[in-house]
Amino acid sequence: MADYVTVLDAMVDGHERLEVRCTTCRVTHHIPWRLMRGVLKADRLDELHKRLVCRKCGERPAPEDVCIPEPVRFPGGPLYGPSTKGV
Numbered sequence: 278m279a280d281y282v283t284v285l286d287a288m289v290d291g292h293e294r295l296e297v298r299c300t301t302c303r304v305t306h307h308i309p310w311r312l313m314r315g316v317l318k319a320d321r322l323d324e325l326h327k328r329l330v331c332r333k334c335g336e337r338p339a340p341e342d343v344c345i346p347e348p349v350r351f352p353g354g355p356l357y358g359p360s361t362k363g364v
């Protein structure tokens with residue numbers, strides 16, 4: 278993971294979501310920025326954990342459990358197209 282300082286830094290680099298792990302529930306959530314209410318682009322990523330809480334157990338994530346996930350890369354070009362082989 279690259280060292281992004283603010284939400285905007287990660288956005289500019291093409292990241293669309295935040296990864297939050299709950300060590301109590303052992304689940305990892307990927308939260309799109311648009312669902313992060315009240316989070317501004319200028320907010321520091323290392324401060325976000327203070328605003329987040331697990332909906333299941335109510336625990337706050339540790340700072341190291343909030344990070345930017347590796348972006349999912351889709352193959353370039355369409356997956357389906359006209360067959361070039363003769364029928």
Ligand SMILES: [Zn+2]
Nearest residue numbers: 299302331334
């Ligand atoms: Zn939890």
